[in-house]
Amino acid sequence: MSINAPAKPLTLKDYKSDLHNDWCPGCGDFGILTGIQMALQQLQIEPDKLAVYSGIGCSGKTPHYINGYGFHTLHGRVLTVATGGRLSNTDLTVLALGGDGDGYGIGAGYFVGAGRRNADFAYIVHNNNVYGLTKGQASPTLSKGKKTKSMPEQAIQDGINPVAMAIASGYTFIARAYALEPKYLASIIARAIRHKGSALVDVLQTCPTYNDLYTKEWYEGADLPEKRSRLYKLEEKGYDGKVQDPTDEQEMIAKKAAAVARSYEADPIPIGVYYEVELPTYEDAVFQRIPALGEKPLVEQDVFHRDVTPLLEGMR
């Protein structure tokens, strides 16, 4: 996304609304909120030129805490509303976010649809392995046989792999980060926003209220005989998921395969950018078909003085 910096530098405070926050104390969502605000500040995005869309869930409340235009939509449909908004005004920065249930379960069809389209927005998924707002049922990322304290029985279905799903769907920027490391998260989100095309950031998020399996301590490896983080950063192991030559199909396939392979690593879990490629976006294709939209966004077009006489004449 191209970003025009405002005259007066914006501070972190400029991205905070003063609405009272009602997440549980210690919720990983706080870290994600901070990460988003830090990224916005780094990029100096004007709040009036920012549209943040969310689904329904604990995570869905995030836009209310961000100073910008906020759209708290429906459970699972966030990407559809965001796409409609994005295509109507291509001058804005569009962020979409929501829970893992929201995006990978009820919204899975739209997750795939958005990947195929590759419209220009960043999508941040708060992946806490549970349905938080409905009190802790298994989410689509919880593996078979697992049981959190909120579940009466072990998960009977298997979990999905968001990174592999994003690769298969066509996302052109795919990353993973950790909610309780907001600085690193912010750097990833900033890259996702800057990326031209559909960008997914799957954020591993703690839910201290319902998810007693994947807690802060678990991610820190406090239970291991020798304490070590259960996360590692891809770039620190020399991994580079960026496709250098997007016209080279072989390179693209190889990078996708490498990303999928990494995404199955369970201990430690890789975070960072799995895959990145610059390909024409949906908007590019639209501008090619309808050149006027490349000059100014749909919302600013004068569509109120159309001459339909030729159409009527054709019906004689």
Add this chain to the structure above:
Amino acid sequence: MIGGPQGSGINASAEVFAKACSRAGLRVYANIEYHSNIMGKHSFYRVRVDDEDVRSYKDKADILVALDQETLTGDGDHRRWATHYGHLGEINEGGGVIFDSEIGFDPATAKRPDLRFYAVPFMEIIKKALEEVGKGEQARRYEVMKNTVGLGASLALCDYPFDLVAEVIRSQFKGKRSEVGELNVRAAKLAFEHVKQHENAKEFPYTLKPGGEPKARILAKGYEIHAIAKLKAGCAFQTYYPISPATDESVYLERQQREYNLLVVQCEDEIASINMAVGAAHMGVRASTATSGPGFALMVEGIGFASITECPGPVLVMYQRGGPSTGMPTRQEQGDLQFALHPAQGEFPHVVIAPGDLRECYQDTFSAFNWAERYQMPVIVLSDKKLASVYTTIDKLELRWPDIDRGEVFTGTEWTAVDAKGPNDSGSQTGHNGNGNGKMDLANVKEYLRYAFAKDGISPRSRPGVTGGRHWITSDEHDPDGHITEGVEMRVAMMNKRMNKLKLLQKAMPQEQQYFLHGPKDADLTVLAWGSTKGTILDALKALEAQGKKINFLQCRLMRPFPAEAVGAILRSAKRIVSIEENYSGQLAQLVQEQTGVMIDQRINKFDGRPFSEDEVANALAKVYDGAKAEPVVTHVH
């Protein structure tokens, strides 16, 4: 009438004929019946032509062109349960039947000694036309021209000037394809001559003459009119997921994208379609979508979402078809009125309007965008399969379109429109950035509030990108900022604010767009109906009037907000009332009962997937007029 297997081009020849009549100043009403199938199943097209306005089809035609055996005798020979019995019973006394001699049909088996039969060697004629240009051996490749042969043959019977038709055919094959056009003209001409030589063709009782003078009329289908109205109204964003009979509108718009700077998005499903349109409308563009029953069933959550967030749209053209579930995808039904009125959970304002003919399709679709933006709510235009696909003459649409009204818009320069009458939130949070904590004093709020309690309940809308117009929207109940609230006072105030907009809208809407009483004020019988049966009822009433029967017709058009008072007054003063609907239960009758307290006991319903014919309506009404109880069900079996 022309019938044949799907894919055989019967629509092309019917439409060429319709055009040739319309261009010569005649009025045309043509409708197609077809299966949900791509190739092979039976379809037929009726073309009714007259000097005066025709708005419906009749039970019987004068000429039948049959491209196959099934058109003559039905499908009982190859189906366990016949779906139809052929169209031989639907020809007027002494009418003509043209059929392909290759099918080997024996007219003696028809049991219609009054009819004149013409066995025409379709393939031979095509071959002959091809031989003239040295392509005789390719005849099988040109089998699709059978429809043109049928057309040429029928022109010979009704004695319509061949040149008028030839001109239309030529105009449809321009440029590189003009050679094919000539070939078609040639084949039609040979067929024309073939029948003309027939002894039996002389003094055929049903002839057709061109009109006195050509008129500036157009020949259009409803989906085109819905689409053109959208273009003219400044719709900039259309979404869709393919579904009969709604797809045609979107594909038509897609074709106009480049010319009119309109974006058409084919979505992954109807949930995406509606919500993308909501996203676009909140972004400030006029947005719309189109669907039919199954798609509408998926859209419902999005409609409630649009309404609670006071979205300036979208406009949804809903093409009803035979339900329930997948039902009868390509057939007619007025089965979704109650569904459109109650699409989703909770109570929320939205508009439902049901146009009765193509002119109303255009008025209502255009107005829908104005209402959506002024009253900030979704608008459903309830169309149907019949309106979508009917091919009929209309006097050239007057180009005096209504004005565009974009409603109250916050421009980012001034903000004074806050009325202090909203409830004060007793909590410590106002939630609005920069507004600090403490009691909320709406009178002194200097910042923009998306859901401010403005005097008439309509808060000026803003959109992302507008400086100073920042706000939140949420599908949860919310406060003036657009933040979630579960407060009692705010809930009540917001519900009242939203619902009150319906009253404003009803007050502002022209009466004739809400309902219309056709015919004499004082009548012995009042017909209550809505939507696409309008033309059929008007045609039937004309016939009944000629028999001295005094019947008027109350057409309901605005279904929500419903003009209960006015409709109630008309019905209370009616001597007798009978409703006519193409559904099982009488959904308008239910609505009228609920809204006005007037009971509608006499109901004429048809739910066989076919629209009423003029005769069906006239016969059913004549019986009721003469004192019989309304026959609850009319079906089309001849």
